[in-house]
Amino acid sequence: MEIADSNAASASGPDTILEGTRFVRACLRKPVDRTPVWFLRQAGRYMQEYRDVRKHHTLVEICKQPELAAEVTITAAEKLGVDAAIIFADLLLPLEPMGLPFEFQAGEGPTVFHPIRTAEDVHALRTDRAADLAYVARAIEKVAAHFRDHLGIIGFCGAPYTLASYMIEGGGSRNYIHTKQMMYGDTPTWRLLLDKLVTVLTEYCQLQVQAGADVIQIFDSWVGSLSLSDYRDYALEASKRLVRAVQQMGVPVIYFGVETAGLLGEMASTGADVIGLDWRQPLDEGWRAVGHGHAVQGNLDPITLFAPLDVLELRVHEILRAANGRPGHIFNLGHGIVPGTPVENVQAVVRMVREFRLEAKHA
Ligand code: CP3
Numbered sequence: 141m142e143i144a145d146s147n148a149a150s151a152s153g154p155d156t157i158l159e160g161t162r163f164v165r166a167c168l169r170k171p172v173d174r175t176p177v178w179f180l181r182q183a184g185r186y187m188q189e190y191r192d193v194r195k196h197h198t199l200v201e202i203c204k205q206p207e208l209a210a211e212v213t214i215t216a217a218e219k220l221g222v223d224a225a226i227i228f229a230d231l232l233l234p235l236e237p238m239g240l241p242f243e244f245q246a247g248e249g250p251t252v253f254h255p256i257r258t259a260e261d262v263h264a265l266r267t268d269r270a271a272d273l274a275y276v277a278r279a280i281e282k283v284a285a286h287f288r289d290h291l292g293i294i295g296f297c298g299a300p301y302t303l304a305s306y307m308i309e310g311g312g313s314r315n316y317i318h319t320k321q322m323m324y325g326d327t328p329t330w331r332l333l334l335d336k337l338v339t340v341l342t343e344y345c346q347l348q349v350q351a352g353a354d355v356i357q358i359f360d361s362w363v364g365s366l367s368l369s370d371y372r373d374y375a376l377e378a379s380k381r382l383v384r385a386v387q388q389m390g391v392p393v394i395y396f397g398v399e400t401a402g403l404l405g406e407m408a409s410t411g412a413d414v415i416g417l418d419w420r421q422p423l424d425e426g427w428r429a430v431g432h433g434h435a436v437q438g439n440l441d442p443i444t445l446f447a448p449l450d451v452l453e454l455r456v457h458e459i460l461r462a463a464n465g466r467p468g469h470i471f472n473l474g475h476g477i478v479p480g481t482p483v484e485n486v487q488a489v490v491r492m493v494r495e496f497r498l499e500a501k502h503a
Pocket residue numbers: 179180181182183184185194199226227228229230231232244247248249250296312359361476
């Protein structure tokens with residue numbers, strides 16, 4: 141591990157620049173020695189070490205064996221030299237204890253065996269078995285023991301809207317027809333479903349925080365499928381309750397979605413400490429829409445990682461200049477690393493972020 145560029149916490153007085161990891165400090169908009177950086181889906185198929193583990197285990201097997209999940213998490217974070225490690229798990233894990241088994245089919249994404257469509261289906265969902273997800277907490281404990289105070293440790297869960305869409309559609313979706321049919325056509329059932337999700341996700345996050353997660357990221361990956369009015373009327377309130385419940389546990393929350401340019405102000409109204417930005421809008425515009433009272437995370441197009449290094453550097457610098465040294469920027473992609481991404485380009489971005497200095501005219 142890189143100690144020269146260490147994140148190590150120090151007991152040198154109240155709120156010095158050394159107190160807390162630079163990642164957590166940036167989440168709280170405190171000054172940092174340099175911009176922290178990590179990557180969505182930093183442990184994944186683009187990395188040979190991950191593919192080697194996947195030869196012998198399914199995705200869900202890795203998630204359920206804390207030793208393996210911790211190893212995959214740690215290997216990726218160390219190989220890249222990032223400032224935070226996101227626990228290796230999957231968004232859909234809470235579906236199983238709620239009574240909805242699923243599987244990942246090779247190359248096709250998740251399939252939920254019996255998607256929910258009716259009030260009876262929603263009533264039958266269980267909310268009393270979140271403790272079955274303790275294997276994720278055990279993995280976090282191992283990662284926390286390994287990194288101690290050197291790296292930020294991120295736990296995560298899906299947001300109620302995005303998880304509900306998987307439960308109803310039975311997998312990924314293009315138009316979210318069944319989801320929106322329930323949302324508009326049987327709103328009491330829709331609200332009951334989100335309530336049940338908030339109950340389970342709150343307990344799941346509690347397990348992760350108790351195990352050592354420094355920050356929780358809530359993935360509302362597919363919230364960009366909603367209009368502003370529908371977001372307000374059908375999704376915002378449940379997300380807000382989850383964000384507030386996690387903050388009560390004493391950790392900052394990152395709230396992330398894709399294609400959210402029109403929703404950012406409302407997403408910020410959840411009170412999340414950090415809002416994730418995708419790449420479709422310049423970072424400074426996104427930050428303005430979020431409001432400077434929140435930190436932001438982003439926002440490189442993940443496919444820029446396939447570009448020649450000089451083009452890549454131009455885009456990385458553009459983002460850092462748009463952040464303009466304002467406390468509360470965490471460098472990341474606008475969405476996850478895709479298979480086939482050259483690992484050395486991801487490492488190059490880490491170097492570029494570490495070495496970047498604002499020129500005087502921007503400072
Ligand atoms: O390094 C990390 O980011 C941690 C691990 C992580 C995984 N899934 C492992 C995984 C995280 C944070 C997730 C979150 C997740 N899972 C999201 C939200 C993030 C986002 O992309 O918006 C979503 C929507 C899911 C559901 C999911 N899992 C899908 C749609 C797929 C299939 C798509 C694909 O890339 O094939 C997965 C599979 C999955 N989860 C993989 C990994 C590394 C790749 C497949 C594999 O290893 O077999």
